[in-house]
Amino acid sequence: MSVPKFDLDTLLVYHGSRPDAQHGSVIPPIFQTSTFAQESPGEYGDYDYTRTDNPTRTVLQTTLAALEGAKHALAFASGMAAADAAMSLLEAGDHLVAVDDIYGGTYRFIVDVVEKRGIQCTFVCMDEEQKVRDAVRPNTKMIWFESPTNPLMNLVDIQMIARVAKDAGAISAIDNTFLPYYQQPLEQGVDIVMHSMTKFINGHSDVVMGCLMMNDDDLYEKTKHLQNAMGATPSPFDCFLAQRGMKTLAIRMQRHEENAMKVAQFLDGHAKVEQVMYPGLTSHPHHELAKTQAKGFGGVLSFKVATDLDGTVRFLKATNLFILAVSLGGVESLIEQPATMTHFEVPKKVREQVGITDSLVRASIGIESPTDLIADLDQALAKI
Ligand SMILES: *Cc1c(COP(=O)(O)O)cnc(C)c1O
Numbered sequence: 001m002s003v004p005k006f007d008l009d010t011l012l013v014y015h016g017s018r019p020d021a022q023h024g025s026v027i028p029p030i031f032q033t034s035t036f037a038q039e040s041p042g043e044y045g046d047y048d049y050t051r052t053d054n055p056t057r058t059v060l061q062t063t064l065a066a067l068e069g070a071k072h073a074l075a076f077a078s079g080m081a082a083a084d085a086a087m088s089l090l091e092a093g094d095h096l097v098a099v100d101d102i103y104g105g106t107y108r109f110i111v112d113v114v115e116k117r118g119i120q121c122t123f124v125c126m127d128e129e130q131k132v133r134d135a136v137r138p139n140t141k142m143i144w145f146e147s148p149t150n151p152l153m154n155l156v157d158i159q160m161i162a163r164v165a166k167d168a169g170a171i172s173a174i175d176n177t178f179l180p181y182y183q184q185p186l187e188q189g190v191d192i193v194m195h196s197m198t199k200f201i202n203g204h205s206d207v208v209m210g211c212l213m214m215n216d217d218d219l220y221e222k223t224k225h226l227q228n229a230m231g232a233t234p235s236p237f238d239c240f241l242a243q244r245g246m247k248t249l250a251i252r253m254q255r256h257e258e259n260a261m262k263v264a265q266f267l268d269g270h271a272k273v274e275q276v277m278y279p280g281l282t283s284h285p286h287h288e289l290a291k292t293q294a295k296g297f298g299g300v301l302s303f304k305v306a307t308d309l310d311g312t313v314r315f316l317k318a319t320n321l322f323i324l325a326v327s328l329g330g331v332e333s334l335i336e337q338p339a340t341m342t343h344f345e346v347p348k349k350v351r352e353q354v355g356i357t358d359s360l361v362r363a364s365i366g367i368e369s370p371t372d373l374i375a376d377l378d379q380a381l382a383k384i
Contacts (some may be wrong), residue, residue: 008066008181009250013064016243030240033054034264052228056236060243061211063260068176068193069184069248070213074222074227075239078081079177079196080105081232084113086143086173086192089219092118094141099126099156101149101354103175104343125354126156129164134170141342143168146175147183147293151302151338151362153277155286158293159202162189171219177329181253182296186215192223198297198328202245203252207238252331256299259373260365267303268375272381274304274359298329302338302362309358311384312337316361318380320371328364333373335363 006014019026032056038044047053057075064073072235078083083106090096098110110121124135126145136143143165147156158174165172166189173192174185180200185193195201197209214220227233234242257280264278276283279290280297290297305312316324322335326342336342339358343351351357365373 009068011066012063012249013247013333015059015066016229016247016328017186028059028243030162032236050179050236051231051233054233054236054239056239056243060239060246062244063243064195064201064211065213067249068186069215070186070193071215071217072224072313073211073213074220074223075197075234075242076210076227077214077232077234077238078208079175079198079210080109080193081230082194082196082212083109083175084232085117085211085223085230086194087114087144088230089171089222090114090117090119090141093139094119095137095139097132097135097140097143097170098123099145099149100124100350101152101154102144102146103150103177104338104346106144106175107343108345125160125229127154128159131161132161132164136164136170140168140170142171142173144173146178148178148279148290148298148300150178150300151343151360153279153284153300154301155279155293157289158183158185158190160186161347162191165191179296179298179299181249181295182257182292186213187294191216191219198327199241200253200256201249201329202242203249203330204241204245205327205332207234207241209234209238209242236322244303252298252350253296255367256329256365257296259367259370260297260299260301260361262370263313263373263377267301267377270378270381272306272384274306276378299365300362301365302349302360304357304359305361305381305384307359307384312359312361315380315384318383319376320379321368321376322363322380329360330364331367333364333366333368335361 034050036047053115061073122135145156162172172190175191176193178195193213195211261280267273270274322333325334338356
């Protein structure tokens with residue numbers, strides 16, 4: 001299928017709304033089937049079995065590739081399944097370098113699963129090139145990072161990591177979950193982009209899914225083989241939902257960001273707030289880097305409330321509009337305490353080293369009225 005040259009905003013709508021050849025249905029049908037009939041034994045068309053491939057997944061993967069300006073995209077049953085497929089490119093005896101301020105589930109996966117496969121891992125702060133270079137060993141095969149990091153909203157220099165990985169002959173892989181639409185790391189030299197589609201890409205808090213995007217044909221063939229071999233593939237219905245969600249990704253991201261900026265500015269001046277971590281604020285230590293490597297700052301922010309553990313809990317229980325829940329990237333605003341929720345599996349000592357204190361709060365800013373969001377936080381902060 002040749003696609004006219006469109007902007008990303010158009011492609012996000014275009015790929016999910018092409019009339020099908022049979023009935024002219026404007027929305028691609030959901031191919032809710034596990035298997036496909038064959039002409040004669042071993043002779044089949046484009047599809048034979050849904051774990052391997054499914055037309056509804058193909059439509060979604062086409063849109064996902066467009067999102068990252070990628071040649072290839074693969075969808076998985078969760079973000080962690082996508083991370084698993086990427087890290088399964090490593091073999092016993094290989095070494096992995098990962099950012100220390102990392103999503104709690106990825107930390108757990110590396111420590112509990114990847115290291116037991118005989119792959120050593122070094123967690124390192126990636127704020128300086130030398131620190132990353134010092135962590136690299138002769139057998140380093142992958143550098144895994146996030147930018148912004150979750151939950152501290154630190155930025156990592158994407159081109160720097162791509163350069164260090166290239167010099168080491170290692171694969172660079174970024175978890176880009178926080179900034180779909182605004183940040184295209186493949187263009188900046190990264191080899192693999194991973195997303196938890198559960199978050200902004202689907203955007204409606206109603207599916208768990210993940211994906212990988214890449215340009216390199218060899219990396220694609222290997223990860224596609226793993227996708228089928230490991231079997232953590234999404235259902236056709238979930239692919240349909242995520243495809244539907246992506247049609248509004250551009251306008252959702254714009255509104256998430258507008259709202260997040262307003263909330264960040266409100267919190268920044270509040271007496272009960274010690275620190276606000278949002279790359280869009282000029283006070284953020286990586287604000288300049290944020291402007292060079294992404295087109296926007298996204299819809300997630302973290303902040304430290306000026307109180308202890310109990311006060312933080314009182315604050316979190318006092319919100320009416322913000323829902324106390326893990327996850328992020330949906331149209332509704334969510335709020336959570338990393339130390340007891342998303343990052344409780346990270347040992348307390350490690351948490352404190354990186355700055356995940358008991359008073360740290362992470363908020364995913366939805367697309368509601370910013371006035372209502374700010375009023376809700378204001379009344380909850382008064383209850384500290
Ligand atoms: C949620 C999340 C994941 C894991 O994705 P799932 O879809 O929950 O498996 C990985 N990385 C980041 C940054 C996330 O927020």
